[in-house]
Amino acid sequence: MLPNPQYSPLARQTTKYDRKVAEEIIEREGTREAILYFEKKASKLSDYAYWFYLSTCWVSYTGWSDLQKWKKLFNSKRPDRMKAIMKPFEVDFLF
Structure with a gap:
């Protein structure tokens, strides 16, 4: 199978915990609760999940911004960070 330029190869390293947190973030998508939930669960996320979910929360909801957070x-x-926060083709384009 050829690599998909839409997804980082690191995406294969997600854990059961990562997937559970993703489900909960999706339920809160588009609200400030998503980033609050993410912050509460972040310490146990894999590195890939941390960056990917954080960037997803950022894009999904900017209506409430605690910039310090x-x-x-x-x-x-x-x-x-760079391998997970952007899609591979975005990294290639930027750099």
């Missing part, structure tokens, strides 16, 4: 979350020292 967003800055703190986006400044995490977790690895693989």
Whole structure:
């Protein structure tokens, strides 16, 4: 199977916990509750899930912005930020 440029190869590394958190974030999508839930569960997420879910929350809902919270979350020292926060073709285009 050829790699899909829409998804990071790291997406295959998600855990059961990651998938459960994703379901809960989706239920809260488009509301400020999504980022609050994400923040509460973030410490146990895989690195890929952390970056992907954070970027998804950012794109999905900007109506409520606690900029200090967003800055703190986006400044995490977790690895693989560029491989997870954007789709592979977006990274290729940008860089």
